[in-house]
Amino acid sequence: xxxxxxxxxxxxxxxxxxxxxxxxxxxxxxxxxxxxxxxxxxxxxxxxxxxxxxxxxxxxxxxxxxxxxxxxxxxxxxxxxxxxxxxxxxxxxxxxxxxxxxxxxxxxxxxxxxxxxxxxxxxxxxxxxxxxxxxxxxxxxxxxxxxxxxxxxxxxxxxxxxxxxxxxxxxxxxxxxxxxxxxxxxxxxxxxxxxxxxxxxxxxxxxxxxxxxxxxxxxxxxxxxxxxxxxxxxxxxxxxxxxxxxxxxxxxxxxxxxxxxxxxxxxxxxxxxxxxxxxxxxxxxxxxxxxxxxxxxxxxxxxxxxxxxxxxxxxxxxxxxxxxxxxxxxxxxxxxxxxxxxxxxxxxxxxxxxxxxxxxxxxxxxxxxxxxxxxxxxxxxxxxxxxxxxxxxxxxxxxxxxxxxxxxxxxxxxxxxxxxxxxxxxxxxxxxxxxxxxxxxxxxxxxxxxxxxx
Amino acid sequence: xxxxxxxxxxxxxxxxxxxxxxxxxxxxxxxxxxxxxxxxxxxxxxxxxxxxxxxxxxxxxxxxxxxxxxxxxxxxxxxxxxxxxxxxxxxxxxxxxxxxxxxxxxxxxxxxxxxxxxxxxxxxxxxxxxxxxxxxxxxxxxxxxxxxxxxxxxxxxxxxxxxxxxxxxxxxxxxxxxxxxxxxxxxxxxxxxxxxxxxxxxxxxxxxxxxxxxxxxxxxxxxxxxxxxxxxxxxxxxxxxxxxxxxxxxxxxxxxxxxxxxxxxxxxxxxxxxxxxxxxxxxxxxxxxxxxxxxxxxxxxxxxxxxxxxxxxxxxxxxxxxxxxxxxxxxxxxxxxxxxxxxxxxxxxxxxxxxxxxxxxxxxxxxxxxxxxxxxxxxxxxxxxxxxxxxxxxxxxxxxxxxxxxxxxxxxxxxxxxxxxxxxxxxxxxxxxxxxxxxxxxxxxxxxxxxxxx
Numbered sequence: 001x002x003x004x005x006x007x008x009x010x011x012x013x014x015x016x017x018x019x020x021x022x023x024x025x026x027x028x029x030x031x032x033x034x035x036x037x038x039x040x041x042x043x044x045x046x047x048x049x050x051x052x053x054x055x056x057x058x059x060x061x062x063x064x065x066x067x068x069x070x071x072x073x074x075x076x077x078x079x080x081x082x083x084x085x086x087x088x089x090x091x092x093x094x095x096x097x098x099x100x101x102x103x104x105x106x107x108x109x110x111x112x113x114x115x116x117x118x119x120x121x122x123x124x125x126x127x128x129x130x131x132x133x134x135x136x137x138x139x140x141x142x143x144x145x146x147x148x149x150x151x152x153x154x155x156x157x158x159x160x161x162x163x164x165x166x167x168x169x170x171x172x173x174x175x176x177x178x179x180x181x182x183x184x185x186x187x188x189x190x191x192x193x194x195x196x197x198x199x200x201x202x203x204x205x206x207x208x209x210x211x212x213x214x215x216x217x218x219x220x221x222x223x224x225x226x227x228x229x230x231x232x233x234x235x236x237x238x239x240x241x242x243x244x245x246x247x248x249x250x251x252x253x254x255x256x257x258x259x260x261x262x263x264x265x266x267x268x269x270x271x272x273x274x275x276x277x278x279x280x281x282x283x284x285x286x287x288x289x290x291x292x293x294x295x296x297x298x299x300x301x302x303x304x305x306x307x308x309x310x311x312x313x314x315x316x317x318x319x320x321x322x323x324x325x326x327x328x329x330x331x332x333x334x335x336x337x338x339x340x341x342x343x344x345x346x347x348x349x350x351x352x353x354x355x356x357x358x359x360x361x362x363x364x365x366x367x368x369x370x371x372x373x374x375x376x377x378x379x380x381x382x383x384x385x386x387x388x389x390x391x392x393x394x395x396x397x398x399x400x401x402x403x404x405x406x407x408x409x410x411x412x413x414x415x416x417x418x419x420x421x422x423x424x425x426x427x428x429x430x431x432x433x434x435x436x437x438x439x440x441x442x443x444x445x446x447x448x449x450x451x452x453x454x
Numbered sequence: 455x456x457x458x459x460x461x462x463x464x465x466x467x468x469x470x471x472x473x474x475x476x477x478x479x480x481x482x483x484x485x486x487x488x489x490x491x492x493x494x495x496x497x498x499x500x501x502x503x504x505x506x507x508x509x510x511x512x513x514x515x516x517x518x519x520x521x522x523x524x525x526x527x528x529x530x531x532x533x534x535x536x537x538x539x540x541x542x543x544x545x546x547x548x549x550x551x552x553x554x555x556x557x558x559x560x561x562x563x564x565x566x567x568x569x570x571x572x573x574x575x576x577x578x579x580x581x582x583x584x585x586x587x588x589x590x591x592x593x594x595x596x597x598x599x600x601x602x603x604x605x606x607x608x609x610x611x612x613x614x615x616x617x618x619x620x621x622x623x624x625x626x627x628x629x630x631x632x633x634x635x636x637x638x639x640x641x642x643x644x645x646x647x648x649x650x651x652x653x654x655x656x657x658x659x660x661x662x663x664x665x666x667x668x669x670x671x672x673x674x675x676x677x678x679x680x681x682x683x684x685x686x687x688x689x690x691x692x693x694x695x696x697x698x699x700x701x702x703x704x705x706x707x708x709x710x711x712x713x714x715x716x717x718x719x720x721x722x723x724x725x726x727x728x729x730x731x732x733x734x735x736x737x738x739x740x741x742x743x744x745x746x747x748x749x750x751x752x753x754x755x756x757x758x759x760x761x762x763x764x765x766x767x768x769x770x771x772x773x774x775x776x777x778x779x780x781x782x783x784x785x786x787x788x789x790x791x792x793x794x795x796x797x798x799x800x801x802x803x804x805x806x807x808x809x810x811x812x813x814x815x816x817x818x819x820x821x822x823x824x825x826x827x828x829x830x831x832x833x834x835x836x837x838x839x840x841x842x843x844x845x846x847x848x849x850x851x852x853x854x855x856x857x858x859x860x861x862x863x864x865x866x867x868x869x870x871x872x873x874x875x876x877x878x879x880x881x882x883x884x885x886x887x888x889x890x891x892x893x894x895x896x897x898x899x900x901x902x903x904x905x906x907x908x
Contacts, residue, residue: 016774090784094593110588118587119580126576133572134564136762139548169623172788180659185639201785205634308590309791320470330544331655334626337763340793 001039003029008048008059019049019057084403084418086197092415101447103438104406104417106245107308108390112360112437117352118307121343132342136335139326141167141314145345149314152348156277157289158298160316166326167341169333171275171301171313172198175238178271178297178315179206180332181325188232190268192220194393194422194431196245199238199273212424213237215247217384219255222262229266237263241274241298242284246422246433247393248386256285263295274300278357279364279389293318302344304390305357312340364390367436374445375434378452383431392434393419400452402432408451414444455493457483462502462513473503473511538857538872540651546869555901557892558860558871560699561762562844566814566891571806572761575797586796590789593780595621599799603768606802610731611743612752614770620780621795622767623787625729625755626652629692632725632751632769633660634786635779642686644722646674648847648876648885650699653692653727666878667691669701671838673709676716683720691717695728695752696738700876700887701847702840710739717749728754732811733818733843747772756798758844759811766794818844821890828899829888832906837885846888847873854906856886862905868898 003025007013019025019040026033040057043049050060093105125132140146146162153160168174175198183189185207191199193212203210211232214221220239228234242250251259263270272287277300288298293316301313315325329336347353371392372382380394396402402418409416417435419428439445457479461467473479473494480487494511497503504514547559579586594600600616607614622628629652637643639661645653647666657664665686668675674693682688696704705713717724726741731754742752747770755767769779783790801807825846826836834848850856856872863870871889873882 087781087784090788091593094590094784094789096592107590110584113584113588115584115588122576122580122587126573126580130564130567130569133576133763134567134569134761136548136561138550139545170787172786176786185661198785198788205782205786207639303789307588308789309587309793311789311791324469327541328659330541330548331652332626332630332659333624334544334652335548335624335757335762335765337765337794339763340791 001043004039004043005048013059015059017059019059021056084406084421086201086421089197089415089417089421092410097413100413100415101438101441101444102415103434103444104415104432105435105438106390106417107304107435108360108437112363113307114347114352114356117347117350117356118310118343120352121346124346125339125342128342132338137167137338137341138336139330140165140322141336142338142341142345145312145341145348146314148345148348149316153288153298153316156283156286158286158293158316160293160298161319164293164316164319164322166315166317166322166329167336168301168313168315168329169336169340170303170311171273171299172202173329173333174299174301174313174315175199175202175271175273176205177325177328177332178299179203179208179236180328181321182236182269183208184235187236188234190220190225190228190232190234190237191424192239192244193424194246194419194428195238195424196240196273197421200424203238208235210424215244215249217247217249219249219251220259222255222258225259226262226266229262229268233266234268236269236271238271239273239287241272241277241286241288241300242280243276243386243389243391245276246391246417246419246431247383248389248391249384250280250284250387251287253285256287256290260287260291260296268295270296272296272298274298275304276389278305279361281361281365281388284387288316297321305360306344306347306353310340310343312344361388364388364437367439368392371434371436371439374439374442378445378449380432390435390437392436394432394434396430396432397452398430401429403429405432405448405451408454409447412447412450414447416448455497458493458497459502467513469513471513473513475510538860538875540655540875543651543869543871543875546864551867554867554869555892555895555898556869557888557898558869558886559889559892560845560871561758561889562814562891566817567761568801568806568810571801571804571810572764572797574806575800578800579793579796582796586792591621591792591795592790593784594619594776595790596792596795596799599766599795599802600768602799602802603770607742607752607770610737610740612740612747612770614747614752615773618747618770618773618776620769620771620776620783621790622755622769622783623790623794624757624765625727625753625767626656627783627787628753628755628767628769629653629656629725629727630659631779631782631786632753633657633662633690634782635775636690636723637662638689641690642688644674644679644682644686644688644691645878646693646698647878648700648873648882649692649878650694650727651875654878657692662689664878669698669703671701671703673703673705674713676709676712679713680716680720683716683722687720688722690723690725692725693727693741695726695731695740695742695754696734697730697840697843697845699730700845700871700873700885701837702843702845703838704734704738704841705741707739710741710744714741714745714750722749724750726750726752728752729758730843732759733815735815735819735842738841742770751775759814760798760801760807764794764797766798815842818842818891821893822846825888825890825893828893832899832903834886844889844891846890848886848888850884850886851906852884855883857883859886859902859905862908863901866901866904868901870902 022036026036049057146165187208192215288296298316379397383393406416406418417433419431476490480490503511600619641662646669742750752770833851837847860870860872871887873885
């Protein structure tokens, strides 16, 4: 073990390199082959090596935190048989492909977005004061947008001054900064099971331990939550505010109340990701509103509702935490730009966002109904019927593996989202997440039908 | 100690809260006051508490990695006597202020920037294909910009295909992602002393150990580099490619050669930040060109040359590392936008960037001469005379503290950059970094003169 470790540390064996064959090493060190096998197995357990079935041992990549996400990342690069993990889905969804259909991706089609209003906002940006186009923004970000957001939050019962809002480059950056501010390596973090896959990757990147809490159609399972809280003493719970990703479920008021009581008893802080709020026709409870931003940090962005290209997120929290999180942002990402916040501000204030979202909610409701019927015809049943939003969490017929179906469909140019990508316990292989806004093309269901038969 | 630790862990004493008074705690626990004082001192050493002179003990903020940067971050928030540390300078430089002059900031004034060309590029963006305004970009970022950058790098002797380039949101994000990809907590990282302050904060944020290597007018001190390499077995060395920040010095070819030989012998990877490359009239050696991207990762951005608001950085590295770093970006920041890369691409290809930088280099040379003369009149001497760029590292008269001068000047509305903000060893208090492009206003030197007298 010392011999291999020294060679890996010294980069004589670089990441991805094949480890010496068991026979060679046994011979060189004058030990038995089974001793070498045992040493290699221990090095695999330590994350120094990765085993590739039928092919031997390789030096693990140095992405130790991400390696927790799945064997694919600990293996050689590029792995020919890359596991179906969160990064697999992200890359499949983001890579362009002639005629590829993506019912598994997590955003609206471009032609659902308010293209003309966005073009108008960029033309206005081209006429903005020079500072907006040339200089860094203030540490907390564009004040007019923060003031407008404060008003919007007030209408949802969340009282926060503009100085309690930090603008970020994205919702993902918001979570990442909060984790940097609050987490130490080894801290436990409660996550819904299933949950948005980026929660898993961000927690792994911070070397924190993700502890699963089963999600129910009314919010997290409170008994499991209390048990995990007592057992693991978590620092943080990260969840969706409403229209939970991937299930489409929403928290009810009684569950929100009990959840906050339990979090207070165990002194757990909560990050509430409200990225889907404006897909709701009727508002459901916000933890930040119940809690008064005592222990809840509220985040969101406009990537899903306005444009994935106009990235702009936010963190709402206690004022002293906002200053601390802003310091972390300065220390690791330095200055802000004001360009995207200006575009978002114009769209939020000129009425185009409101009109656009009314239209989107109507279209989504229609698409939801249509997709439910089409899936029903193939024997897929909704786990819960969402109150809105784009996601449908569909149970496959018994015994069918979503990974197998997704691999088949990918060969036919259809990107599906297999359940275990969202699960911490690999207990969701019987589910697929559908984005109903991306399910218009009947070919999706033909390909799905064939994959199910296979 | 156990009593306080339990209360901090359980958040009965939240970050920033005042610790119980020494008298109260001594009474409650039935111990002597000196026992409590000793316990508090040990808790300060552990980073659990922070002492604020004349005001008692406070619970340290949970920003443990950043706390390594200085007492200010471990103290209560907002500290009335915030230490003059990197974050102090960042915030002073970024906060707007009526009539405040900022010779200590690290970027060009807005009116040096190619405003009309940038407005043109944003108008063009408003007419771009819908996908550019509405959808996520590919994982590596806008292919036309990557292809163009590959050509630019080739002209500097750096051979890299477009698939060896990852676009990032900024140069800071580039360094941060590389650290995430390569570093484990506790790894040693060599940094120039002095160096760009964000290198210090990023290394601290990754819980790595920064090891200082004195910088000389021709590059890092090679003897000290070799010694630090042997003693600390560092994973990484992070440095500027040319026009070193803050000193304005540039690496010579012989030093580059010896540096790479030593790095190879100790298997140290190198991150070369080339953000100031286009300020050079005559190119100096690039480590990435000498090394052929074997162990050098080359990064940069356009924040300093085009616009701080059009944030767009890049990483150039071995193809397998680029895929790994792109995975880290997906896992922690998710998708890219194509908007800023499009604006940058237009400016790089329509000739406006080339003309703009020719003008900037001329203006900087003039401003450098003028600032040298003005500082000389006040008894400040250049540590080295830079070959270009905006930075001048000036030695104060013996016995004068740059922190004291900077505090005085700030009261008069002038933000200076005291030397120790850039130093790992606090050995640069006798220096100030001047940005000659921000030194046009004579009031700066009047305020400086008064501060020097005081």
